[in-house]
Amino acid sequence: MDGSGGGGGDFVQAQTVQVTAGNLTTTSATFGDVAGMSITMATAAARCLVVVICIGHMNGATDMCLDIDIDGARQGQDYGLCFCTGANTVNQNLCFSRLTGVLTAASHTFKLQARVQPSGTFTLFASTTISPLIFTVIETSLTA
Numbered sequence: 001m002d003g004s005g006g007g008g009g010d011f012v013q014a015q016t017v018q019v020t021a022g023n024l025t026t027t028s029a030t031f032g033d034v035a036g037m038s039i040t041m042a043t044a045a046a047r048c049l050v051v052v053i054c055i056g057h058m059n060g061a062t063d064m065c066l067d068i069d070i071d072g073a074r075q076g077q078d079y080g081l082c083f084c085t086g087a088n089t090v091n092q093n094l095c096f097s098r099l100t101g102v103l104t105a106a107s108h109t110f111k112l113q114a115r116v117q118p119s120g121t122f123t124l125f126a127s128t129t130i131s132p133l134i135f136t137v138i139e140t141s142l143t144a
Helices: none
Strands: 011-019 024-026 032-043 048-053 055-059 063-070 082-085 096-099 106-117 121-124 133-140
Touching: 011 032, 024 032, 024 106, 032 133, 048 063, 048 106, 055 063, 106 121, 106 133
Parallel strands: none
Antiparallel strands: 011 133, 024 121, 032 106, 048 096, 048 133, 055 121, 063 082, 063 106
16 A cells, blocks of 8 residues: 555545644543544545554553544454553553454544553553654555
């Protein structure tokens, strides 16, 4: 996928949400939407590439998890698509991507979700000095 128009899986469109101020924190043991990390876009019947770039930190917990919700359906299993374990860890890079299946030609809503367990705090840093929180959805021309 090179986006150059050379066939075989080009980029059609992309939308990005970036937060550079105000760390985002959750204490929930169940997956919930990360504030401001939602993208709605109309797509053709094609696959989308979802990219998450962030740094997280947990305090008083053993697991921090990230997942993607598409149109109300979480994409990962119990621990989501990105999982980090270890009580009171130092800052962790929590970057991942997910190529969806072929979506219907319609408007779709993509949301970043997070949880921490069994209890504690999970913070996603959102700053220009440490790291912005970046959530991107790229529609491709892939139809299989």
